[in-house]
Amino acid sequence: MPVQTFNPDRELLIAALQALRPPVLILTRPEELKPYECDGLSAYRRLPLVVVLPETIEQVQAILQICHTQKVPVVARGAGTGLSGGALPHEQGVLLSLAKFTKILDINPKRRTATVQPGVRNLAITQAVDHLGLYYAPDPSSQIACTIGGNVAENSGGVHCLKYGLTVHNILQIKLVTIEGELLTIGSHSLDSPGYDLLALMTGSEGMLGVIVEVTVKLLPKPERVQVLLAAFDDVIKAGAAVGAIISAGIIPAGLEMMDGPAIQAAEAFAQAGYPTEAAAILLCELDGTHAEVSEQLLRVHEILIKSAATEVRTAKDAQERAILWKGRKSAFPAVGRISPDYYCMDGTIPRKHLPQVLQAIHEFSQEFELAVANVFHAGDGNLHPLILFDANQPGQLERAEAFGGKILELCVAVGGTITGEHGVGMEKINQMCAQFNRLELTQFHAVKAAFDPEGLLNPGKAVPTLQRCAEFGALHVHQGQLPHADLERF
Amino acid sequence: MSEDLSQALQAQVQAAYAQGRTLDIQAGKSKTWYGNPTEGEILAVAGHSGILNYEPSELVITARAGTRLTELEATLAAHGQCLAFEPPHFAETATLGGTIASNFSGPARPYLGAARDFVLGCKLINGQGEILQFGGQVMKNVAGYDVSRLMAGALGTLGVLLELSLRVIPKPETELTLVNTLSTTDMLQQANHSARLPLPLSGFAYLDGQAYIRLSGTEGAVKQASAFIGGTALAAGTNFWLSLREQQLAFFQTTEPLWRLSLPADTGVLELAGSTLYDWGGAQRWLVSNLDALQIRNTVAEYGGHATLFRRSSEPTPVSPSVFQSLTPELMHYHRQLKQAFDPKGLFNPNRLYLGL
Structure with missing residues (x-):
């Protein structure tokens, strides 16, 4: 299979895009293109031919039709927080930003669903349904900035996917525009749909099969109680064994994270989470569920950690201490960035x-x-x-x-x-x-x-x-x- | 029982490819009645069986597609684990491959997930007789398109499943079934209301004026939730859910067509003549009815759902409707394209899912 080459006519492309009615925001000057040159993986940078920022599904369809007719590559982009260069522009192509698709279209508490445009931020969904006692489970560490369209394209996970699954487990329906400009509804508001599981195929397809223009996510009830334990170990191997022991005991924690010595030290210097900096490894174990369930599991996990030769086991006293313990973990990347x-x-x-x-x-x-x-x-x-x-x-x-x-x-x-x-x-x-x-x-x-x-x-x-x-x-x-x-x- | 028949199966597919013969993939024959009629030389997968890898602390099991569900479940149970999606067997010969190919899931589905949700990886033979492997044995894996999950529910039309890796879960410590006498409307309301609360629900069914609510979890959690929900504890709870899953309840003993309706969680009572059993908190309904297929499908579609003719009438009928709700022409186009991508000569289970696939 030969490597593809594309030779679109830039002027012709811009003329066709400019002819769209109602008009679409088009960026063409180098200084306007610059902010789009990379995503979260900044080692790779390229400028696209043009950036377009449509606001409606019809505009996305029209743009893709133009690209299809003129044989122009298209790279879709959400918030640009991805870490693998998936939204790196193509030099001969259009960078299609979904940044203007920021509306939450519907929240249905009875169905426990939210239907949102692809540019809605991951965390914004949870914030919008918080008053209903519901939340959206997948929580990639970039959740404050990353958008749901990108989450679907990457099948994003996060800290809580051990118990609650990845994006593919937490969505019901997407609307997607094909390269020919056709609008497809994939999945449904029911728990399953006839035919092939195109929803699974599209999730994690990295913008290779279509452009996601709407997503219906499942919402979960917020757990009654959440508790976090920190365990320190003088050896990473022992910490690893403790993880196996917890899971073998039939407990699926909401989150189970490990950091090694260098990561602990960097995170502690950055976030002052109170981590034991002399430890070779720490485990953070989050348990959630009903009051009774969390109490029972706390006891058992505590016991397992001690048996697994933890040098210290700490339980967060309150929500504030829990947040501080997590802050250290969640800021591990910027913390390392500082050293x-x-x-x-x-x-x-x-x-x-x-x-x-x-x-x-x-x-x-x-x-x-x-x-x-x-x-x-x-x-x-x-x-x-x-x-x-x-x-x-x-x-x-x-x-x-x-x-x-x-x-x-x-x-x-x-x-x-x-x-x-x-x-x-x-x-x-x-x-x-x-x-x-x-x-x-x-x-x-x-x-x-x-x-x-x-x-x-x-x-x-x-x-x-x-x-x-x-x-x-x-x-x-x-x-x-x-x-x-x-x-x-x-x- | 453990035997690797992959080479023989591959050879049969390659021969069929060369000669343009179609194949009817069969393993335990527990679900031959499901789907539209297909024609072809039998490709017998049942002998290709055996558990290949199971480490309880990894929460993953890998087995050949012909492995019987009973063997798989007994192995898991010995380590205090289970398949979260509670697949129906319909016969003791039911296999792992057929279960995934049909994406059948039991009463826990709305709360714990469907068969497809637990598929981590697969090995398959495509329509050109090539053995390919996708996904893997780890929970998080986004390398390449999710071909493994695409196989779930494809009824073998995209490839012959050889091996599957599934995520498994610890068996809940305790289970309790509560029974409440409720009107249908009240039941639907309660099903939706309780699903919005942090309760350890694992089943919600309704039959003959009685709501059956199952709780699974730690002892304390189940006790706390049962006090909250109320109702009479059903001593034979396990048996009820098993009979529901296996369609052995009196409700299912009928010669009339059995329809499976899949609907959004908040759908109310449908105006469809026949008798209805509600499962999945109302999101899956079994309808025994002689109504015209189109009438059932149009009604269900109005609410955003779809209807499957799960079991045909045992009386001979002049015209048998298609088993699955039809797709839009656009979606059908991409189904054909995918079929072409995996099985260009259309060898596998022709027409079983849709005419022409």
Whole structure:
């Protein structure tokens, strides 16, 4: 499959967009395009040909029809908080911003649903239904800024997905515009819909199959009580074992997070959460449910943590202390940003039992590449966020950080995990897709793409690598847990 | 029982591809009556069975598609775990593959999720006889399109499932069923009201003027919620939910057509002649009725739902309506496109889901 090239006529494109009635906001001057040059992964930057900011579904349809007719690539963008370069513009394309779609269209307490435009922020949904005793469960750490359209495109998770699932588990219906400008309603307000589960297929499809213009989410009742425990360990392996022990005891915490020494120290310096800075690892365990349920589980988790050789177990006394404990965890990224000029956030997921080996290997990679690393980990569901510290101003460091990150992801695949748990493939992990999937599987993905977008105009070059790219990358598909560079002995 | 038949199955699919023959995928034959009639050489998956990986602390089980549900559930139960979506079996031969292919879920579905929600990964044979693997054995995985979940409910029309990885959950510590005598309107209101509260609900059904409410969780949580909801505790609660799930209640013993109506949670009483059993807090309704298919479908569609002819009349009928509610032409177009992408020669279970798929 050849790498696609696009040669749209910029003047013709702008003329067609300007002819739309009612008029659509179009940005064309370099200084106007600049704010759109990257998303949350700022290592990759490009300017699009134009940025358009439609306000209605009809305008989105018209824009896509123009792009389809003129063979112009289209990259959809929500808040631009994504961490994998999924919203990185195409130099020959239109950057379609959904930023003006900020209306909450309907809140239905009886159905426990909210229907919103794609530019509505994740947290704004919860805030809008708070008075009804309801909330929207997925809570990516960027929830204050990230938008629901982007959440659907990335199948976002968050701290609470161990118990409450990912975006795919928490939406009922989307409206989507195809590259041909057709409006599709996918899913329904019922719990299931006839035909193929296109809702699942679209969730996490990274803007490759259509543009999401409306989302109906499920709302959950707010738990009666929430409680947080902090446990400190003198060894990350013991902390990992404690996670397994809690889950084996039949308890599914609402959140179960781990941080290692460097992450604890950075977070403490930044947020003064009262973390034990001498600990090798801490676990934060959130329990929620009814009063009785939380009381029972608190006792049991406390006991398990002590048995798992925690050096300290603390229960937040009140909502304020709970918020402070979480603040440390939630500010881990900016905290690391303060101690290092740059950091590179990874997103692999592994079966939890492999945690000790993977952490050991990350430690060894850290020495090999001479770059420090801080580990933040959604421990309950095995989603690792190693933060590789580097300085982009030092020659070669960015390349070393990327190579280090690539090694971590390939290791995640080798132990039966995945290269991305919740941040998406985007531009960033396109090469590692060649490690996770073989050519037949990638070909099947391309066929799915072609079912919706045969000309490959939606977000070209992202999410699924061409076979040619994999060949150039060195095609290190990992099969049956065997890396071609059989270096599994290292752990 | 454990045997790997993937090579033989692949060879049969490749031969069918080469010769342009269609295949009728079968495993436990527990649901052959479900869906529209299909035609083809039988592709027998039942022997391709065995649990491949199960580590209770990871909350994930991986098994071959022909593994019987009974074996899977017994293995999980031995470690205090279960399938949250409580799949109906309909026969003891029911397999994992058929369960996922039909996306059948039991009474806990509105509260804990459907079969598709627990699918983490799969291995399949596509229509060109290629063995492909998607998803994985971890809960969070966004690499590539979610092909595994797309297989749930596709009735085998996109590929032959070989292996599936499912998320499992700890078995609830306690379960309690409460019975309350209520009018249909009051019941629907209560179902919606209680779902808005932080209660450990795991079932809400209504039959013959009685609401059956199931609570699952820790002992304290169930006790607290049962005091709040009130009603008579049903000693044979477990049996009731099992009979409901397996359609063994007297309600289901009929020769007339059985319709499955899937509706938004707040839908009121529908004006459809026949007898109705409410499940899923009113979001799934079983209707035994001789009404015209179009009338049922139009009524349900008005409320944003859809109707499935779950079991046909056992009396011979001149014209059998399509089993599934029709799609808009636009959606049907993309269904055909996807079918083409996975099964270009249309080998697998032709027409079973929709005519031409």
